[in-house]
Amino acid sequence: MTKVNVYVTLRESVVDPQGIAAKDALHKLGFDEVGNVRIGRLIELELSGTQAEIEERVKKMCEVLLVNKVIEDYSFEIGEVAGK
Amino acid sequence: MTKVNVYVTLRESVVDPQGIAAKDALHKLGFDEVGNVRIGRLIELELSGTQAEIEERVKKMCEVLLVNKVIEDYSFEIGEVAGK
Numbered sequence: 001m002t003k004v005n006v007y008v009t010l011r012e013s014v015v016d017p018q019g020i021a022a023k024d025a026l027h028k029l030g031f032d033e034v035g036n037v038r039i040g041r042l043i044e045l046e047l048s049g050t051q052a053e054i055e056e057r058v059k060k061m062c063e064v065l066l067v068n069k070v071i072e073d074y075s076f077e078i079g080e081v082a083g084k
Numbered sequence: 085m086t087k088v089n090v091y092v093t094l095r096e097s098v099v100d101p102q103g104i105a106a107k108d109a110l111h112k113l114g115f116d117e118v119g120n121v122r123i124g125r126l127i128e129l130e131l132s133g134t135q136a137e138i139e140e141r142v143k144k145m146c147e148v149l150l151v152n153k154v155i156e157d158y159s160f161e162i163g164e165v166a167g168k
Contacts, residue, residue: 001119001120007126008126009126009128019128022127022149022150025149026145026149029145029148029149031131031141031144031145033131033132033133033141034129034130034131034145035085035129035130035131035132036085036128036129036130037127037128037129037130038127038128039125039126039127039128040125040126040127040128041123041124041125041126042091042092042093042123042124042125042126043106043121043122043123043124044093044103044120044121044122044123044124045118045119045120045121046118046119046120046121047115047117047118047119048117048119049117053117057115057117060115061110061113061115061118064113065106065109065110065113066106
């Protein structure tokens with residue numbers, strides 16, 4: 001099984017209310033050095049296959065299920081092979 | 085402003101219903117090679133300060149607001165300096 005990390009972020013042009021709330025809360029707590037905050041998703045997948053297969057399949061998974069391409073962007077990193 | 089990516093994941097011992105739902109959906113769509121799926125958060129921060137200050141401050145932000153340490157783990161990566 002290979003581990004893949006998929007990073008899903010809101011597109012730059014999309015307002016991120018959750019990020020704005022986090023930023024406001026950080027400011028209230030005294031973290032005034034914080035500028036922009038954006039909150040996205042980290043999807044950790046374990047899957048089998050060769051490097052090339054995995055790359056192609058993960059792209060497809062993102063397109064059909066994991067990512068809302070209208071408002072989100074994604075990238076992924078194929079990591080180390082986990083045990084078994 | 086320096087960019088920092090904070091990766092927040094559920095602890096191994098905590099059940100992840102969202103991940104299970106995603107895995108089931110992927111299987112139904114024919115992605116049978118997928119094993120475990122876990123869904124976490126990716127928090128993108130922009131903040132000012134030296135490398136050492138940033139490291140200390142981001143840790144504090146995670147402890148007091150961004151991460152629920154009872155059920156979540158986190159790590160972060162200090163990235164490139166963005167414009168201005």
